[in-house]
Every structure is written in C-alpha cells, then in structure tokens.
Amino acid sequence: MHKQITSIHNSYIKELVQLKEKSRSRKKTQTFLIEGLREITLAIKGNYTIETILAATSIINTEEIEKLINSVDYPIEVIEISNEVYHKLALRESTEGILAVAKSKDLSLKSVKFKNKNPLILIAEAPEKPGNIGALLRTADAAGIDAVLIANPKTDIYNPNIIRSSIGCVFTTQIATGTTTEIISFLKENHINLYAAALTASVEYQTIDYTEPTAIIVGTEATGLTNDWLQNTSKNIIIPMRGAIDSMNVSVSAAVILFEAIRQRNL
Numbered sequence: 001m002h003k004q005i006t007s008i009h010n011s012y013i014k015e016l017v018q019l020k021e022k023s024r025s026r027k028k029t030q031t032f033l034i035e036g037l038r039e040i041t042l043a044i045k046g047n048y049t050i051e052t053i054l055a056a057t058s059i060i061n062t063e064e065i066e067k068l069i070n071s072v073d074y075p076i077e078v079i080e081i082s083n084e085v086y087h088k089l090a091l092r093e094s095t096e097g098i099l100a101v102a103k104s105k106d107l108s109l110k111s112v113k114f115k116n117k118n119p120l121i122l123i124a125e126a127p128e129k130p131g132n133i134g135a136l137l138r139t140a141d142a143a144g145i146d147a148v149l150i151a152n153p154k155t156d157i158y159n160p161n162i163i164r165s166s167i168g169c170v171f172t173t174q175i176a177t178g179t180t181t182e183i184i185s186f187l188k189e190n191h192i193n194l195y196a197a198a199l200t201a202s203v204e205y206q207t208i209d210y211t212e213p214t215a216i217i218v219g220t221e222a223t224g225l226t227n228d229w230l231q232n233t234s235k236n237i238i239i240p241m242r243g244a245i246d247s248m249n250v251s252v253s254a255a256v257i258l259f260e261a262i263r264q265r266n267l
Helices: 011-021 023-029 037-045 062-070 083-089 130-143 160-165 180-189 250-265
Strands: 003-005 031-035 050-055 077-081 098-103 120-125 147-151 175-178 193-197 202-204 214-218 235-238
Touching (some): 011 023, 011 031, 011 083, 031 037, 031 160, 037 050, 037 062, 037 098, 050 062, 050 083, 120 130, 120 180, 120 250, 130 147, 130 160, 193 250, 214 250
Parallel strands (some): 050 077, 120 147, 147 175, 193 214, 193 235, 202 235
Antiparallel strands (some): 031 098, 050 098
C-alpha cells in the first residue's frame, strides 16, 4: 500500500509548498515540483530523476501512475494525496491530479554538449517573465535546436510558471545559464558566430548565412540587449516591420530567425 497524506498541515507538504513558491528552497534542496502527466513524462524523457510521485487518486487512475513508474529503471516513491493537498500544491485547476518531485540538473555552461559540430543555439539575455521564457523554450523545442543559454537569468528555470508555460519543453531542450560575459567567452571558445537581434547597426535577418555554427541572441522587449552583446556580435540583425509598431514578442522574433536558419540548413 502506498503512503497516504491527507492534511495540508503535514510537514512534508509544507516543505513542498516552499519548493513550489521559493527559488531558495529549490536551490537548497536541488529539487523542484512538476505538475501534470505530460510534463512529468517529458521530464523522464529528458533524463530527469523523479524522486516522488504525489497522486490524487480520485482524479487520476492508477494505470497512469504504474505506466510512469514502469518507464524508469529506478524506484519512485508514490504518495496518495487528498484533493485538498493536491489543490494546495497545484498551480492549475484542471491538471490530472498528479505531481512529482524531481532532481535539478547542472545548468552550468560546462554541462553543455553539442550533438554536432554545427550547432544552432538560442540565447536570451535577462528574460524576466516566466511566460516569455516558457514560450522561448517551446520555440526551441519546435525548432529542434542544440541549446538555449540564458544570460543573467532573473528567474530560476525550475519556477513552476516556467514549467507550465513551456508545457514541459524546459525538459526537452538543453539549457544552461551564466553571465553575459561567461556566455560570450563560451561562444567564442567554441567558434560560434553571434547574431544579435537589435535595432542599431543591423542588417535584415534573412541576408545572413546561418549554415555555420550560429547563436541567435535576443533581449527583452523593454530594454533590448546590453552593449556587451552588441560589441561582440558577428552582425546585428533586424526583422523588418511592415506595420505601425517596431517590435514583436521576443519568442515570436526568435522563432522567425531560428526557422530561417533551419530553412537555410535544409537547402
């Protein structure tokens, strides 16, 4: 019989609430919460270690839980929880009644491994909004690129809102974080061309040859990229605007440029 927890005042549940709400708790314990069957499945696919599954068995059927446990070759603790406990831990009303505690991965630059000698990388400098970060990760997954590097991150990657808005793509894409200076050094050491989406001294994005090792760099809509990037790029690039406004959402811009790079590579 699985362990059962029915009270939101249980000490372990209180710890998990901290894991959900506090970046500090996630860093200290090197663990984080995942909500939803699809997200947990993608985390397993992305070689994340699942320590515990918490299941509201009045919502999710036990076959789904068994399937998850049988998909790995290590033991996973399963705890049955009440609906009240589930809703205390879950962000969404409509998820399938399942959460997991997973181990964090090393997100340092030294952990990055390129699948081939001609990588295509997306870099986002200081993105703040979890929704934008999630959308960038979905774009990266859709494009099948080698890695997403986040410079000067304002939010930790295992924030539940990033996991939710990325619909689990945070687990399917290779991610690393570092300072702008560290990432520029890393790219130069690996002989990767840097193309920054910027309004100044830029050429139209489709005029660039992306068939060599390439990093596309995007900043925030509000402030754009810092000078460190602009001074170290191979070229600044711009998406010509046909309407009344001068910028698009950062994930849309990233998608336009990445898919142009993929189009060229497939010619």
